[in-house]
Amino acid sequence: MAIDKIWVVAEATEAGPTTITLELLTAARGLASTVEAVAWGTTTAANAAVLGEYGASTVHDIGDIGDALPGAPVASAIAAAIASGAGPTAILVPTSYDGRDIAGRLSARADLPVLTNITGLVGGDELTTQHPIFGGAQIVNARFTGQAPGIFVVRAKSFAAESAGGAPAAVSPLAVGDLGATNAAAVVTRHIEERTGPKLDEAPVVVSGGRGLGEAANYSLIEELAKLLNGAAGASRAIVDAGWVPYSHQVGQTGKTVKPTVYLACGISGATQHMVGMKGSKNIIAINKDQDAPIFGVADLGIVGDVHKVVPALIEALKAR
Amino acid sequence: MASSAYIELMNVVVCVKQIPDPAAPQSLEPGTNTLDRSGKLILDDSDAYGVEMALQLAEQAGGGEVTLVSMAPNDETSGLRTALAMGAASAILISDPALKGADALTTAKVLAAAIKRTNADLIIAATESSDGYTGTTPVQVAELLGLPSITFAKSVSVDGSSVKVERQTESGYDDVTSPLPAVVTVTAGVVEPRYPSFKGIMAAKSKPVEILTAADLGVTTGQTGQEITSVVEAEARAAGEIVVDEGDGAQRIVSFLEALKLV
């Protein structure tokens, strides 16, 4: 079946639609003649201009979901639209905490399979998906064989967001289906971790530290270096699990995908699950004392050396300029 | 499954996956292009956290049982024995050649049908498996069972008839509560998994493992609705310059950044 209408699950924060939402709208424009968004919360009308600018002609508004998690209500609304014949031929969902909930619930509710960890979509009569495996060394191409719509869960930074200069999207209400007990979880309090400087997934320079730093206190070197380069500080999962830095710093398969101009890996071995989150960086610099560390396989500049020497020297050199 | 009354004994089901050792080289099976699972399978590290969490919650509630539910294409139980040795009471293994290459939704249907046979107050799973990392199966299970779910838990506690979770978010975390029964997915680090004791390992050998087929559970197999069309090598990055630090490492990095006009 030709792909004529794509729905994009559109997440938003107080600052407006998330970057990945705009990336998915941009991608959808190149794949289908009609692109529409599905949104929830109290800011949908305010976001209609941006959603339209990036290509959505209509935004289906589920409305305020109160303190509920989005998974159940959003999935039920989309499933009801599909059941009534008013659904799309493909649904693009962001790989995010709520996006994965929505995709999973929708899949079960509408009895449709789901493809996840997508980093590329090729259009035509049907959509072909691309999924990196083994740390991005190989790409799996896949497709849906059954009934439409397919549910495509796409990773951040798979596409660049580009404005189409479109008119504001028309806002159209979308009713939530019967939820039973599925919607019983409620958010009681939200905790926002303070972070200064550019966001990890948007910074032009990312300086990441790993277990090679030796101890938690040494992470301050990574932060100082990141600051000197107007960048963001990242981390491998090893030091996140060890409690040295919050999870929001994690780069990789279960963390953030970053594609900065320069990624500087300090004391990180280059496990496949780390590489999949940073291999798309334009330039990669690695400092590791083990010349056989896999990270050197993707590095444009590799320094075989001790982070405890090279990083402080680098900080001094930058400060001296 | 349990009904949502005040819970005195905490019965927890943990969905666990047995996977090829991630430390060993991985490969795809020619022909099917699915991950080669023919070797020895071990308990997915990601699931050790869920097993530990479940054991601690049952202990804190003053009693109750931890039951494992797992799906594997062959009669593999070595990963289950690890979790039984940690302290789980019993396991249900759905083992069926017809489930080889099953997609996430089929897997969820199988797990949900098995969980229905238990008396679960709480169902715990990892946020995603280490080998397939689809990351949707637990929520699909929740939807199939008509239950609420809280994903990405970095802390879990149970209080009477409700579960409280610190759920990771983009900007920090949320406190989220849900009545039981519910599905919770846990992240690595939610608790520190215990090592099985010698006594635990011995006891695990005689703990009950019920082996079922998809047909026993009334789940239709063989339709995944998706297929792999090809597997290709990713574009390799051009080889870089790797140099041993002779005291000039920092300066080389500065020059590299200068060329990019970043300093």
Ligand SMILES: Cc1cc2nc3c(=O)[nH]c(=O)nc-3n(C[C@H](O)[C@H](O)[C@H](O)COP(=O)(O)OP(=O)(O)OC[C@H]3O[C@@H](n4cnc5c(N)ncnc54)[C@H](O)[C@@H]3O)c2cc1C
């Ligand atoms: C399902 C799953 C998901 C995962 N997701 C992620 C993810 O999202 N992100 C992620 O990062 N990981 C992830 N991992 C973990 C990953 O497999 C690795 O364990 C982790 O990336 C290793 O972190 P590391 O490189 O800091 O530590 P290590 O692998 O221990 O490497 C430390 C490195 O530091 C070097 N070193 C030591 N001392 C020095 C020194 N003085 N100077 C210079 N170098 C030194 C060593 O040579 C070594 O190469 C995941 C794993 C699984 C199973």
